[in-house]
Amino acid sequence: MDKREIIIIETALNLFVENGFHGTATSKIAQQSNVANGTLFNLFKTKDELVISIYIALKDELANYITNNSEDYTETKDIIKAQISASLFWGLDNNIKFRYIQQFQNSPYIKFLNQDTINEQVNKHLQLIQKGIDEGLIKPLPIDFIFSLISSQTFGLYQYMISKRLSKKEQHETIQMTFEMLWKMIT
Structure with a gap:
């Protein structure tokens, strides 16, 4: 796992626990991870x-x-x-x-x-x-x-x-x- 992927996973983990799965937009995960939406979807095809x-x-x-x-x-x-x-x-x-x-x-x-x-x-x-x-x-x-x-x-x-x-x-x-x-x- 590269550094970007670790950051995305940690950010998503916290947001999902805080806001729920359906209450967490992938754009929010990308934004708080300081990556583009495209980068997120290159690593994970879907939410x-x-x-x-x-x-x-x-x-x-x-x-x-x-x-x-x-x-x-x-x-x-x-x-x-x-x-x-x-x-x-x-x-x-x-x-x-x-x-x-x-x-x-x-x-x-x-x-x-x-x-x-x-x-x-x-x-x-x-x-x-x-x-x-x-x-x-x-x-x-x-x-x-x-x-x-x-x-x-x-x-x-x-x-x-x-x-x-x-x-x-x-x-x-x-x-x-x-x-x-x-x-x-x-x-």
Whole structure:
């Protein structure tokens, strides 16, 4: 990625979170990025392509962070807990990016992702849940249902923690307590 592309993506990210996807004109993105509209459209053919490209890049960044912060664990429960904690701490440290992911997932744009991209993003999580079911740790319910429960709890906890402006110690305690409640629910 060249410098112009990075500037465009950062500008678009902030404007999309601030004004919404439909409330952000590409001309505004180009203007605030100090590039011509033509330059923007040479890099991203459409606004939709820009919106989706940012989402995929952020999901990849988050996935790498989660992997790096959970690879030292071997027990299924510990891995799930580390992944949830890592996603929350990444979100707290990258508020705009996390909000963008939430915004995208609750928008019609989610329908534009091809199934391979979606599968690539969630397969590791689904496999881990299946492992927990196979080990008798997690209730034998549909895997996508359990994944939805975990995701909803994670996003809800994130919203709670940013609204309360918790200290690092309080964040850790809240994540620990919430994970134990979640674990009891799915086991």
